[in-house]
Amino acid sequence: MTLPLPDQPSLPPSVPALSLRGIAKRFGGKIAVDGISLDVPSGSFFGIVGPNGAGKTTMLSMATGLLRPDFGTALVQGMDVWAHPLEAKRLMGILPDGVRLFDRLTGEQLVTYAGLLRGMDRAVVSLRVRELLEALDLTQDAGTLVVDYSAGMTKKIALASALIHAPRVLVLDEPFESVDPISAANIRDILDRYVASGGTVIVSSHVMDLVQRMCDHVAVVAAGRLLAAGTVDEVRAGASLEDRFVQLVGGRSKTEGLEWLRTF
């Protein structure tokens, strides 16, 4: 863990919403996450960007108690995720990427199930399910089995399941993938209001524009390492986030060659 910590000048004095310390994971011979330390300030809208296979999902899985790290610790609101998993998970709403859902339930049943699993009251669950489905434009399909949903609808119903218990910290892995622009705008509104009222949102994405517009903080991850972290303005340093990202990550191939592609 010789990686120098990136500059984090604007850390508020309060407890960070998520705090990773030297977290690392190896799969067989491949090091997926190579000792990442990161603080997500409470009340921030935090974007995590990185190329495909950078270790974003692995990192978030370890931060949310889904994947046990080989090294390092993860604290949510000061609560150690791996020492007190049940308490820490109560604080978090998680939208994991690449896992299945209980898709033989209807959309309404699935979100209700997520609420009841959290030990919530039936009346509260029922009210929130209705409002969530309304907000995410799924009311018309509430009784359809999730297995018959489109990819975007599946993403939205998973998001609803993550929101149902009003968590302090939301960890969303690729929440906008295959979601239509109108639903995406609705989701952004919901998340903005959530952050405005003191919640913390952590999203991973590889759509730079989206992160630049939506988030106030950003971390750049590549090859399992943290390349930069801080407020969006600090990280992009005057350039657009996309250009800065390409500059940090590298690997942009020269667009010469492929001359034959213009010969038709």
Place this chain on the structure above:
Amino acid sequence: MVAHLLRLKLTLLRNSFRRSPWQLIGLAIGGLYALGIAGICAVALILLRSAEVELAQTFVVLGGAAAVVGWAVFPVVASAVDMTLDPARFTTFSVPMPRLLAGLALGGLIGIPGLATAIVALSTVGTWWRGPVGPMAALAGAVLGVLTCIVLSRVVTTATAGLASSRRFKDASSLVFMIPLILLGPLAAVVTRGIAESADFLPGFARTLSWTPLGAAWSLGGDVSAGNPGAAVLKLLIALATLGGLTWCWKVLLERALVSPPYAGSSRRKGGHLGLFSFFPATPAGAVTARALTYWLRDPRYSGSLVVIPLLPVLMYFQGSQTGDYGVLTVIGPLTAFMLAWAISADVSYDNTAFALHLASGVRGLDDRLGRATACLVFALPVTVAFSIFPFMVTQDWIRLPGVVGFSLGILLTGLGLASVVSARYTVAVPLPGDSPFKKPPGNVAQTLGVQFGGMGVLLLLVSPEGVLLLLEIVTGDPLFGWINLAVGPLLGLVMFGTGVRLGGKWLDTRGPELLAQLSVNR
């Protein structure tokens, strides 16, 4: 192009082994089994060479016709057709249609079913090695027959592709297919008895079939050997016309399928019906129970076993009526108890990565275990009791009833307890969510067998007190042991149930993430 497609198919096959050596072992076992059966058939066909022409002809034609029907029916009902060379994936490549057809047809031969069919079909050449022309006619017939099988199966799958991609059809067909499979034994017994009673039925049936597209190709060798060249020529024409017609159908269907991909749409439905979630308490354990029960009803991988259960008494009753001894019926109580209890030993494996929701929600392991076991118990308890009583209504020999009920309940409760521990610790290879229950599951076959047999061994040990009591009752004939069993079975079972749920819950709490990691390998 044809060579390209064949090479593609082989590469796909080879690469599928790279994922894990266990896949290779699984295929080797399956291959040995299929090739073994094919080998036995081939040897039998060659031995038929010394049989009378009519007998041999009957066997060859009936077997061939059955193969054709099998190739047409099986891929649809089992929704397990080999789609590695799905024509829809070639839409963007503008492959000339004749070459695509030839490549796909020959590609169908690569794989266990294709190879086995080809081997058996080619063995008919041996059957008709009786003159100079017979083998040649048989060879032509075999080639035509095998091609007919493959093209027919492609026609059927292409025609039903729209149907087969609808989830409802997939679910229903795999369930309906279960029923004849379970009743295969009794059905076969009835059919063979019927056939034995009318000995000349089969040859006549084969003669008729040989004039239809199903049997024409297979009868060529026999007709030539019997000295009917005229009939052979006519049947050759029938077989050629069949293959030609089927190929034309396939071409037309494929042309249409390539420009209009199947759309698996379904109607939208408004909410308001929470189903079973309204009936169970609004606690984590209650929610898990409601979810698990919903799956027992909606997921064909679960409901498949529910379809089997009511057929068990039918099966056993039939067995009894054959021998006149209904004593064997008493087995169904304990057997059902075991089957239902053990069904949840793969519960988490059936969830696959959807289990992440439980993990992310911080569900206590105890609630998870208790919910799943209760869901099974809700219907397994009445069914087990009813099935324990049913045999005695037939035999009217009520003296053994208490012992059998105690034994069955002991097995059910102990089995649920043990299954709760097993599924918290070990994953087994099961069909993925949405797949047909018949599909070969991905994952580690050796571990699956180890877990299943190891678990059953432990279960045998755990229910040994009840077993000993039952044996004592049978040996001594003293009904007192039966009454003791009625008390010991449920009591000991409840202790095991409680211990199992508790221990499984504890393991789940400590090893949840590792379990999820194991699950995400099998997808």
